[in-house]
Amino acid sequence: xxxxxxxxxxxxxxxxxxxxxxxxxxxxxxxxxxxxxxxxxxxxxxxxxxxxxxxxxxxxxxxxxxxxxxxxxxxxxxxxxxxxxxxxxxxxxxxxxxxxxxxxxxxxxxxxxxxxxxxxxxxxxxxxxxxxxxxxxxxxxxxxxxxxxxxxxxxxxxxxxxxxxxxxxxxxxxxxxxxxxxxxxxxxxxxxxxxxxxxxxxxxxxxxxxxxxxxxxxxxxxxxxxxxxxxxxxxxxxxxxxxxxxxxxxxxxxxxxxxxxxxxxxxxxxxxxxxxxxxxxxxxxxxxxxxxxxxxxxxxxxxxxxxxxxxxxxxxxxxxxxxxxxxxxxxxxxxxxxxxxxxxxxxxxxxxxxxxxxxxxxxxxxxxxxxxxxxxx
Amino acid sequence: xxxxxxxxxxxxxxxxxxxxxxxxxxxxxxxxxxxxxxxxxxxxxxxxxxxxxxxxxxxxxxxxxxxxxxxxxxxxxxxxxxxxxxxxxxxxxxxxxxxxxxxxxxxxxxxxxxxxxxxxxxxxxxxxxxxxxxxxxxxxxxxxxxxxxxxxxxxxxxxxxxxxxxxxxxxxxxxxxxxxxxxxxxxxxxxxxxxxxxxxxx
Ligand SMILES: Nc1ncnc2c1ncn2[C@@H]1O[C@H](COP(=O)(O)OP(=O)(O)O)[C@@H](O)[C@H]1O
Ligand SMILES: [Mg+2]
Numbered sequence: 001x002x003x004x005x006x007x008x009x010x011x012x013x014x015x016x017x018x019x020x021x022x023x024x025x026x027x028x029x030x031x032x033x034x035x036x037x038x039x040x041x042x043x044x045x046x047x048x049x050x051x052x053x054x055x056x057x058x059x060x061x062x063x064x065x066x067x068x069x070x071x072x073x074x075x076x077x078x079x080x081x082x083x084x085x086x087x088x089x090x091x092x093x094x095x096x097x098x099x100x101x102x103x104x105x106x107x108x109x110x111x112x113x114x115x116x117x118x119x120x121x122x123x124x125x126x127x128x129x130x131x132x133x134x135x136x137x138x139x140x141x142x143x144x145x146x147x148x149x150x151x152x153x154x155x156x157x158x159x160x161x162x163x164x165x166x167x168x169x170x171x172x173x174x175x176x177x178x179x180x181x182x183x184x185x186x187x188x189x190x191x192x193x194x195x196x197x198x199x200x201x202x203x204x205x206x207x208x209x210x211x212x213x214x215x216x217x218x219x220x221x222x223x224x225x226x227x228x229x230x231x232x233x234x235x236x237x238x239x240x241x242x243x244x245x246x247x248x249x250x251x252x253x254x255x256x257x258x259x260x261x262x263x264x265x266x267x268x269x270x271x272x273x274x275x276x277x278x279x280x281x282x283x284x285x286x287x288x289x290x291x292x293x294x295x296x297x298x299x300x301x302x303x304x305x306x307x308x309x310x311x312x313x314x315x316x317x318x319x320x321x322x323x324x325x326x327x328x329x330x331x332x333x334x335x336x337x338x339x340x341x342x343x344x345x346x347x348x349x350x351x352x353x354x355x356x357x358x359x360x361x362x363x364x365x366x367x368x369x370x371x372x373x374x375x376x377x
Numbered sequence: 378x379x380x381x382x383x384x385x386x387x388x389x390x391x392x393x394x395x396x397x398x399x400x401x402x403x404x405x406x407x408x409x410x411x412x413x414x415x416x417x418x419x420x421x422x423x424x425x426x427x428x429x430x431x432x433x434x435x436x437x438x439x440x441x442x443x444x445x446x447x448x449x450x451x452x453x454x455x456x457x458x459x460x461x462x463x464x465x466x467x468x469x470x471x472x473x474x475x476x477x478x479x480x481x482x483x484x485x486x487x488x489x490x491x492x493x494x495x496x497x498x499x500x501x502x503x504x505x506x507x508x509x510x511x512x513x514x515x516x517x518x519x520x521x522x523x524x525x526x527x528x529x530x531x532x533x534x535x536x537x538x539x540x541x542x543x544x545x546x547x548x549x550x551x552x553x554x555x556x557x558x559x560x561x562x563x564x565x566x567x568x569x570x571x572x573x574x575x576x577x578x579x
Contacts, residue, residue: 002511004508004511004513005508005509005511007508008504008505008507008508008509009505009508009509011504011505011508012494012497012501012505015494015496015497015501016494016496016497019496019497020496210492210495211488211490211491211492212492212493212494214453214458214488214490214492215486215487215488215492215493215550215553215554216509217458218456218457218458218481218484218486218488219481219506219509219510220478220481220482220509220510221509222478374458374478375458375459375460
């Protein structure tokens with residue numbers, strides 16, 4: 001392998017990229033767009049659910065309960081209604097996702113020690129939010145109920161009351177339960193897969209379609225020199241995308257990065273080589289730009305998107321699907337990213353993932369090289 | 378040709394029309410190209426039907442024939458980018474079957490279809506090929522000026538190749554193919570799509 005030839009190919013490939021503003025734009029716009037889309041729009045957190053209330057009771061007790069809803073981060077009471085029609089309208093027009101109705105005998109029942117009722121109406125068309133909101137509502141009511149009961153006991157002059165069990169759950173690694181903290185790191189893997197495979201998938205096919213490959217294979221350039229030279233510029237672009245994602249994660253989305261940045265970048269580089277080589281391999285075997293980009297989409301983007309566990313935890317998938325995920329390289333990278341980002345662990349924990357990733361990268365380079373033929377047809 | 382007598386220009390002719398005496402088809406130092414019973418089939422279709430000929434060192438050898446006669450296919454086999462179905466060939470004393478990579482360092486090939494990078498400038502195309510042929514330093518600079526002068530593109534070195542006219546493109550392609558001063562050159566229809574005046578220059 002001769003350095004001068006690799007350099008000549010790399011330089012030429014760089015020129016192609018900067019002359020073709022579309023692909024350059026793609027390399028920058030796609031990652032930004034995905035980060036913004038997933039970071040802002042696709043939040044699976046339930047916060048400030050718009051809530052409408054009909055307080056038939058209008059007492060201190062009912063106001064106390066409702067203020068606990070409003071005071072929690074999960075609900076925000078936007079309007080008061082005086083009848084069911086108004087409640088219905090609020091939900092139909094999506095001004096509210098949740099309606100709370102406090103019956104008129106609410107305070108009366110509490111005072112007399114009978115069970116008080118609270119009606120909650122949830123817009124089930126967004127079943128995910130509905131379920132989570134229900135869970136929060138129950139928790140708020142339970143806490144309120146317990147306090148009322150203890151209060152009553154104490155006032156009735158009973159012995160000092162001890163609550164027998166006090167569960168204080170503490171979440172590790174993503175203490176704020178921000179789905180963003182989970183999604184943004186994993187998203188880096190998906191972005192890299194798309195950019196790497198999509199851009200490189202065209203680089204060899206383009207030369208076949210335009211006839212420049214015929215000229216190139218009549219020169220002494222070697223397959224390794226050609227492949228390496230073509231990979232270098234895309235590697236640089238891909239790593240810039242990683243940096244872009246890291247910076248946006250840090251400054252726009254405030255995702256805490258607990259682990260070692262150096263390790264993160266090293267692992268990204270290894271994954272990048274593998275992903276680029278997949279694109280190169282596709283480009284070598286398809287010989288048509290259209291086909292190449294379609295194959296690249298279906299074989300790299302979709303698995304990375306659906307089966308890497310970046311959005312849906314792999315543990316929640318059906319067994320068969322879970323087995324398939326072991327074949328998806330992005331899976332290993334996503335768990336590495338989660339480990340480094342959220343847990344701040346290093347290679348001592350992530351060695352297996354790192355090994356798989358390295359094997360994947362090396363195998364893809366070899367396959368691409370093996371498939372490249374310096375001959376026509 | 379400015380680079381003188383050691384360049385062989387081969388404008389090939391369907392070789393069935395030629396009969397060579399066997400004695401001429403021996404690989405001697407005087408023979409730049411020796412081809413014996415060279416055949417290429419694509420499936421059942423015979424593109425090149427058992428061609429035999431030889432070209433001496435310094436000789437300009439032309440290949441004539443109608444479209445589809447197999448001229449380009451023959452050249453591609455000689456350049457080592459297409460594997461012959463049967464028969465043998467030697468280029469510069471090297472076997473086209475087993476030493477195609479060595480051959481590639483000693484030949485210049487200009488394919489029938491224009492095959493430079495249209496989104497690169499004139500200069501960038503030349504730089505790319507001199508890099509591929511590993512020219513360096515002073516030699517690289519000299520060869521670039523030579524190609525630019527030969528193609529008449531010295532004033533247009535910063536222009537994108539896509540905006541050049543047909544004759545300029547062809548001369549630039551020729552320049553890139555011989556930037557490393559190969560002893561043997563294969564030109565496949567080098568003057569097609571070139572106006573008569575430019576054609577004379579070739
Ligand atoms: N890769 C290929 N696959 C199938 N047929 C081919 C291929 N290349 C050339 N041919 C056929 O071989 C014949 C000779 O082609 P070619 O060598 O290009 O002719 P010429 O250069 O003399 O015009 C043509 O009929 C062409 O269609
Ligand atoms: Mg032809």
